[in-house]
Amino acid sequence: MKASVDLPIEFASREHEALMSIWWTSLLLKKVSGKFFQPELASEAQFNILVLLNDSNEELSQKDLGVKLLVDKSNITGLLDRLEKQGCIERTPHETDRRSYTIRLTKSGKKLAEKLDKRYVKRVHEIMSALTKKEIEEIIRLMRKVRNGLATGGG
Amino acid sequence: MKASVDLPIEFASREHEALMSIWWTSLLLKKVSGKFFQPELASEAQFNILVLLNDSNEELSQKDLGVKLLVDKSNITGLLDRLEKQGCIERTPHETDRRSYTIRLTKSGKKLAEKLDKRYVKRVHEIMSALTKKEIEEIIRLMRKVRNGLATGGG
DNA sequence: TATTTTTAGTTGACATATAAACTAAAATAA
DNA sequence: TTATTTTAGTTTATATGTCAACTAAAAATA
16 A cells, blocks of 8 residues: 555646645545445445434435535435445435435434444544644645635636 | 535544545545546546556556556456447557556547647646645645555554 | 466456436426 | 426436456466
8 A cells, every 4th residue: 555655647737746646645545444434334425424414413305415425316315225224224204395305314323323433533533643733724724725726617 | 516615514623624625625526527528538537547558658557557546457447448449548468478468549549648638737727726836735745644644554 | 397376357246426317296487 | 276397316327446256377386
């Protein structure tokens, strides 16, 4: 894994390298976290849904989950199918809108969400422990700035 | 898209928020770039292969592509199947190792790689134009530091 | 040299992801 | 009220991604 700290190609511009640095770091993060949730969950995507459900104060529909996690509704269907089959979540018909479901954690789903979250937070701390408080703040600020660049100027 | 500049949940610690900032920025980047290569290519993954082949000085095998891009060999098989069917790349049997293929861009594949790369570099410049040179350097440095954190301390 | 182990690539099973076409229901307009 | 449009969720087709099992060939070792 050590080798993959370096990007695979060289870039003509530093701004391109910076953008690829983010992409590459996230790719590595994904690789590492992929196995992290096993064997309890199949993927990070499933974990994200459990965490969101556990942290939310409001009731969430499938649409809400998709919007918040930037996941297509058709993908949400399958993710929830699998989480439902495992007994982590349940779909309850919405009280007034018969097109919609309210998604809730089951008791065991909530327990699992909290157990995995605890493990996850610990790992996050390990990963970030080499960075100073100032650097942490700088990452948050700079990433926001890049996202603003992404949001403007179209596709 | 503007709404998604903000992360979907709040975090107990700033280091967790920083890590999720990277993840979220990369997710947005992926969304934006996903459509960027269409209709010529199906995905960023295909673009990455073309760019790597175009930029490399050495001959690359399927294994080399997978190692450099952190993509499983079984995934490389499918990606190259599709790129080959489109006429972008060709598999040539390795001169001495009969298990292996040398992957090369076709003439039209090279042309496409260069065309898309040009378009891509322009877009990258738009995205990053709001950042100062110092900030660009800081992103490169900080992302490397995070990757070092990921590489140490196991899984 | 003969046997064992490793390696390159493919295949199949499964999870994630999007887009388009669809159903049923809600919201809006006529 | 009726007709139209929008919305929530599912289904299907296709691409990306992993892992495990497999084949054939190379490399290591006995």
